[in-house]
Amino acid sequence: MRKVDLVYTRVRTEEKLLLEALRRRDCAVNLVQDSGMVLSMDRQRVTEADTVLMRSMSFTRARYLATFLEMKGLRVLNSARTISLCGDKALTSAALAAKGVPMPWSFVAFDEDACLEAIEQKGYPVVTKPVLGSWGRMVARLDSRTAAEGVLSTRFGTGGAQDHVALVQEYVDKPGYDLRVYVIGRAVGGLRRRSEHWITNTARGAVPERYEVPVVHAKLAEAAAEAVGGDMVAVDLLETRGGDIYVNEINHCVEFARSIDETNVPLPDLIAEYVASGAGGARR
Template identity: 80%
Template sequence: MATIDLVYTRLRAEERLIHDALRRRDCVVHMHQDADLVLSLDKRPWSESDTVLMRSMSFTRARYLATFLEVKGARVLNSARAISTCGDKALTSAALAARGVRQPWSFVAFDEEACLAEIERRGYPVVTKPVLGSWGRMVARIDSRSAAEGILSTRFGTGGAQDHVALVQQYIDKPGYDLRVYVMGRAVGGMRRRSEHWITNTARGAVPERYEVPAAHAKLAEEAAAAVGGDIVAVDLLETREGEVYVNELNHCVEFGRSIEQTGIPLPDLIAEHVLGVRR
C-alpha cells in the first residue's frame, strides 16, 4: 500500500479532493500543515513515505520545505527547482528563454531611469509585474510615459530589494480570454478564462470554461513544463487576436476550486494518478 505525505497551508477544496482521490486508490495519506513542520537540516529521513505532494500556498515555505525534504531523500512534487523557478516570474522567463519556448518579449531592470528608457525604446503599451506574486496582484498595464513614471517611481521607491527588480513584458492584445493548460507529464486538459478586463485571473473575476486543447497548444505547454522541470503545473497561455500563442506564466501549486465544476476536468484524480505513477 502506497503512503504519500501531503503538505498544505489550509485545507481548501483542492486539498480535500486530492486527499480523497488518493484514498480511493488505497493510498495512506499523511497530512501536514506547513506551519507546524520543523525539519532538521541533515540527511536523516523525515517520514516512512518517500513521496511528498507539496500543496503549500506560501512560495517561501514551499521552496524551502521542498529543498530540505529532497536533502532527506524524498521525491517532492513539485521539486524545489520547479517551485523556485515557477514562483519567480523573472526566473520563469529565463528558463523558457533557455529552452527556446515561445513567450512575449520581456526584460528585467534594476534602476528606474534605465527601465523607463528601455520602455520608451520598445514602445507602449507594456505590462509590468512583480517577480514574486500571484492572482494578478500588482500587475499593471502601462500606456504612456506619465503612467510609467508613476508606477516605476512607486515600485523602486518602496519595498525591499526584491521589489526593486522590474519585470516588463510585451502587452498581448487578447480576444477577451486567456488559456490555462494542465500538464502532468503531458497535457491533460485546459480551461479558457473569459473577462472584460485585460487581467484574466479567476481570482479577479474571470469566468472559467472548458476548452479542448489543440495539439499545438498542448505541445507548447508541455515544452514550458519541461523547461521549468515541473511535474504537476498549470501553464497559462496568451492567444492574440490573430491566433498566435505564447506562454505567459506557470503555476506550481495548481488551483482549481473556482473552476472544476465549470470545466469538468477530474483534476484531483489526475493528480492522484500522476503522483502514484511517479512513485511507482
C-alpha cells in the first residue's frame, strides 16, 4: 500500500476528488495543511509517507516545502525543480528556450528605460506580465508608447525587487481561444478556453470547451513538460490565426474544477494512477 501525504492550502474540489481517487487505489492518504508544516534543516524523516502530492496554492510554500522534503528523501510530485521553474515565468521561458521548445519571443528587463527602449525596437503590441503570479493577474497588453510608459512606471516604481523584473512577450493574435494540454507522464487530454477578451483564463471568464489533442500538440506539450522536469502539469499553448503553435506557460499545480465536466478527461484518476505507480519525482 502506497502512503501519500497530500499537502494542501484549502481542500478545494480538486483535492476532494484527488483524495477519493487515491483511496480507490488503496493509497493511505494523510491530509497535511501547508501552513502548519515545520521542517528542520536535516535529513531526518518527518512522515511515514513515501510520496508527497504537493497541492499548495502558494508558490513560495510549495517550492520550499518540496525542496526540504526531497532533501529528507521523499518523492515529491511535482518536484522542487519543476515548481521553481513553472512558478517563475521568466525561468519557464529560459527552460523552454534551452530545449528549443517553440514559444513567443520574449525578454526580461530590470530597468524602466531599458525595457521601454527594447519594446520600441521590437514594436507594438506586446504583452507584459509579472514573473510571479497566476490567473491572468497584472497581465497587460501594450499597444503604444504611452501605454508602455504608464504600465512600466507603475511596475518599476512600486513593490519590491521581484516586482522590478519585467517579462515582455510577443503578442500572439489568437483566433478567440487558447489551448491547455494536460500532461500526466504523457499528454492525456486537453481543453480549449474561448473568450472575446484577449486574456483567455477561465478565472477571467473564458468558457472551457473540450478539444481532441492532435499529435503535434501532444508532442509539443510533452516536450515542454520535459523541459521543466514536470510529472503532472498543464501546458498552455497559443495558436496563431495562421496555424503556428507556441508554448505560453506551464502550470505545476493542475487546476481542473472549472473544466472537468466539459473536457471529460478524468484528471483525478489519471493523477492518482500516476502517484500510485511510483513513477516520477525529483530527477537526481
